[in-house]
Amino acid sequence: MNDAQHKGPKGLFDARREERLPASVPIYLVSLEEPRGSERTSTENVSYHGARVISKWSWQSGEESIITPLTGEVPLVGRVIYCLPKAGDRFSIGVEFPNRRVKWDEHSGA
Numbered sequence: 243m244n245d246a247q248h249k250g251p252k253g254l255f256d257a258r259r260e261e262r263l264p265a266s267v268p269i270y271l272v273s274l275e276e277p278r279g280s281e282r283t284s285t286e287n288v289s290y291h292g293a294r295v296i297s298k299w300s301w302q303s304g305e306e307s308i309i310t311p312l313t314g315e316v317p318l319v320g321r322v323i324y325c326l327p328k329a330g331d332r333f334s335i336g337v338e339f340p341n342r343r344v345k346w347d348e349h350s351g352a
Contacts, residue, residue, distance in 0.1 A: 260289040265346055267311055271295060274306040274319070282312070288346040292320070292338040301325040301335045309337060318344060 265288045272280040278299055286294040295309065301322045310317040320337035328334050 260291060262287040262289045262294075263346070267293075267346060269295065269312060270308075270310040271297060272308045272310075273299075273301070274308060276305070285346075286334060288344070290343045290345075291340060292323070292336065293344075293346070295335050295337055296328065297325075297333045297335050298331065300327075300333055307337055318342065 265285055267285040267288065269283060269285060270280050271283050276299075281298055283296050283298075286296060288294075293309065301307070303322055303324060305322045307320050307322060308317045309320055318339055320339045323336040323338050325333050325335045
């Protein structure tokens, strides 16, 4: 099983095949492994088990993060899958939530 596939309560799902929706959800992003502090940022797109997030820092694959929607919801613990450079000294990071299904429409106001 590769990093993008996980066994869930209903069997095998492929996170790379999950529908992604463009959504700018305001969040706080914190690393559990690096003492770089937190940043207020937003998502670029979302799915039930992950999000693509804009960050001012470079992240390592496998690094754990906490994402807290600014709507006052419960923090989400995620794992970085990839980090790609973006224009303007920013990075796009892919974060997965393998053990939790997130209803982003509740966070985005959509």
